[in-house]
Amino acid sequence: MKQYLIIAHDGRDEEALQRRMTARPRHLEGAKQLKAAGHYVTGGAILDEQGTMKGSVMILAFETDEAFQEWYAQEPYITEGVWNSIEVKSFRVADV
Numbered sequence: 001m002k003q004y005l006i007i008a009h010d011g012r013d014e015e016a017l018q019r020r021m022t023a024r025p026r027h028l029e030g031a032k033q034l035k036a037a038g039h040y041v042t043g044g045a046i047l048d049e050q051g052t053m054k055g056s057v058m059i060l061a062f063e064t065d066e067a068f069q070e071w072y073a074q075e076p077y078i079t080e081g082v083w084n085s086i087e088v089k090s091f092r093v094a095d096v
Helices: 016-036 065-074
Strands: 002-010 040-047 053-062 083-091
Touching (some): 053 065
16 A cells, blocks of 8 residues: 655634634544544644644555545545645655
């Protein structure tokens, strides 16, 4: 199975945190579904110095790039404009 590292930063406008909080229930529900299907490896929020969420890191696993793209196309943080800058990299969790 291929693994993907997603590093995403939220927008910096005044409405950015509100967009995140509005989309968050759908994002977390999607993460639960990914986990149940064996696609979610780990993830969490990037925080600023005050502890405010400003982005996300996720490691996901899919059989194909097409399956990853299907998830990507419907991820609420993407479709609802939460993530402003997104990096996707091939990744492999160390087997230790």
